[in-house]
Amino acid sequence: MSERIFTCERALGPATEATVLVSMRTFSPRYDLDRENGIFSRSDHPLQGQRIAGTILVSPGVQGGIAGGWAFMMMRGRGVGFAGLVFGKVNPVMVQGAAAAGIPILAGVDPAIFEVLRNGDHVRLEPAARRVVVLPGPSYG
Amino acid sequence: MLLNDEEKAIAEGAQGEAARMCIEQQIEVGDFFGAERFVPVSNVHMMGDYEVMGNAGQSFLQRLLDAGGKVRVGTSRNAQCVEYEYSQRLRQSVELVSHEKDVRKLLGALGIWTVDTCIGYQTLYVPRFGEHIAWGDTGTVAYANSVLGARTNYESGPAAIASAITGRTPAYGFHLDEVRRPTARIVLEAPLDDVADWGALGGIIGDRVRDYWSVPAIVLAPGVRGPSPDELKHLGAALASHGSLAMFHLVGVTPEARSERELGTKPLRDEFSVTRADLESFYERTTPADPAVRLVVFSAPQLSLSEIETIADAFAGRRIAEDMTVLITTNAMVKAAAASTGIEGRIAATGAMLLQGTCWYIMDPAEMQRQFGWTRVVTNSAKLANIIKAHGYEPILRPTQVCVDAAVTGAVR
Structure with a gap:
């Protein structure tokens, strides 16, 4: 099995590698997360109870607001936060928050990625090249 | 981004290390969104309390302060996480109250007004039409863009502070004319009677037109009255909450939509009506x-x-x-x-x-x-x-x- 590459329209931050959490829901740190402990806590969220530490979130979009600007920094400081973010559509707060926290964020990802990626797959984010590389693994083939 | 002489000087540290750190982050975000330049801002509203920033945010504020950070335009703080008078009755932790007092001191030292409000536009600072500002709290942004005709993106806490310290923000998004034109047309067919009704309308539209870069234009059917300022407040807050929306037009009510003709001819991505049945269904969900x-x-x-x-x-x-x-x-x-x-x-x-x-x-x-x-x-x-x-x-x-x-x-x- 070989790597598979998905391009993005915009990106910033350092390159990183990690396993992914895929959410088809639009994402908000305040609405979806217990930010103290880095856990999906929204009562009706498919990922409820899932720990996020060291993972890369892949989601088609975002909702709500401003709290994300501090949330990524706060969770990184506590060692419970995302290692990176990949979105379809994005708002400025997610980008500003990722920049302030020093984690990579990519937006405008090729929507075909959502047909391929599964929770636990391993990816490499390459912001400078504006691409997400899905690495060979058990669930991707 | 193209920088003018002053911005180049800030980036080189001529106005201190805090301003240099801030503009560096602003340029990174501006480049992400394809901003060509900065635009000066005359007012900043920032979200920042201990509940949202934690120890890491507190350390960030301290670093800015140690690096000589000071705001250069009027800057207000959003609602805070503690109510000092009622904290014991509401069993808020002593630690949370203590941390919040520390954050308050740091913000004050940076020159930020710790007025603790998310309705400053009703009580504190009302920007004029066309004024460029840098506001955080999504509801304030929706109100400023839509009802007042001011210009701002969602600004996160760190980004708003950066704008306050450098006096500018990257010119992308809702600072630009083309982004402010409607992308969806919604006809409101039901008379609304309460702030909750207008919030429900925002929820219905936000759930469907869910994208920061979308701008719904709402048209009132004959006989449907326009909203009060408080109802506009709930409409904007719900649009932002449900749809991450930063702006709406209400034809005949908001200043950039005095008539449908004024809204321009940008192709619409969606068009629908909201009826009383839609509202009842929205309430029924809860x-x-x-x-x-x-x-x-x-x-x-x-x-x-x-x-x-x-x-x-x-x-x-x-x-x-x-x-x-x-x-x-x-x-x-x-x-x-x-x-x-x-x-x-x-x-x-x-x-x-x-x-x-x-x-x-x-x-x-x-x-x-x-x-x-x-x-x-x-x-x-x-x-x-x-x-x-x-x-x-x-x-x-x-x-x-x-x-x-x-x-x-x-x-x-």
């Missing part, structure tokens, strides 16, 4: 299996004086039920006005608590759930009903009079 309730909250956004008076009137001399908690949040300016006009006394007589400087959903409601055993919350705020699920609550959205009746009877209909 109808509980068990009508018993012990908590009613009026918050998100903070209430204006007229909203508080409406609640006092709705109680009509009645008191809240046994084992019931009713929380109303506002800012210090409105609370002072409520005190001087006797409205605060009327609220106190009902048994409700009038909190200042906070918004309930940032007061660690998950901890309050553990402390008080609350499972459901009745509210007239569509924004709050959307947010509070993250903290394990079952929200029940209802018009103001129904919320007050639930507070009196202990049951919601």
Whole structure:
């Protein structure tokens, strides 16, 4: 099995590698997360109870607001936060928050990625090249 | 981004290390969004309290301060997570109160007004049409862009502080004419009677037109009256909460939509109507299996004086039920006005608590759930009903009079 590459329209931050959490829901740190402990806590969220530490979130979009600007920094400081973010559509707060926290964020990802990626797959984010590389693994083939 | 001489100097550290750090981050974000230049801002509103920033954010503020950081335009702080007068009664932790006091000192040292409000546009600073600002708190952004015709993106806490220190923000998004034109047309066919109705409308549109870069234009069907400023406040807050939207037009009401013709000819991505049945369906989504309730909250956004008076009137001399908690949040300016006009006394007589400087959903409601055993919350705020699920609550959205009746009877209909 070989790597598979998905391009993005915009990106910033350092390159990183990690396993992914895929959410088809639009994402908000305040609405979806217990930010103290880095856990999906929204009562009706498919990922409820899932720990996020060291993972890369892949989601088609975002909702709500401003709290994300501090949330990524706060969770990184506590060692419970995302290692990176990949979105379809994005708002400025997610980008500003990722920049302030020093984690990579990519937006405008090729929507075909959502047909391929599964929770636990391993990816490499390459912001400078504006691409997400899905690495060979058990669930991707 | 193209930088002018002053911006180049800031980037080289000529105005201090804090300003250099800030503009470096602003350039990174500006490049991400393809901004060609900066635009000066005349006012900043930032979100930043201990609940949202934690120790890492506190350290960030300290680093800015140590590096000589000082705001250069008027900068207000959003609602905070602690209510000093009621913290013990609401069992807020001593640690949270202590941390928040530390954050408050840091913000004050940076020159930020710790006015703790998310309705500064009703009480503190009203930008003029076309004014470039850098505001955080999504509801304030929606109101500024839509109702006032000012220009701002969502600015996160760190980004807003950066704008306050450098006096500028990257010119992308809602600072630009083309982004402000409508992308969807919605006909409102139902007369709306309450702030909750307008919030529900925002929820319906936000759920469907869910994209920061979308701008819905709402057209009132014949016979449908336009909203009051408080109703516009709830509409904008719910659009932002449900749809991450930063701007809307209301034809014949908001300043960039005096007529449909004025809205331009950008191709629409969506067009639909909202009827009374749609609104009833939206309310029905939060109808509980068990009508018993012990908590009613009026918050998100903070209430204006007229909203508080409406609640006092709705109680009509009645008191809240046994084992019931009713929380109303506002800012210090409105609370002072409520005190001087006797409205605060009327609220106190009902048994409700009038909190200042906070918004309930940032007061660690998950901890309050553990402390008080609350499972459901009745509210007239569509924004709050959307947010509070993250903290394990079952929200029940209802018009103001129904919320007050639930507070009196202990049951919601």
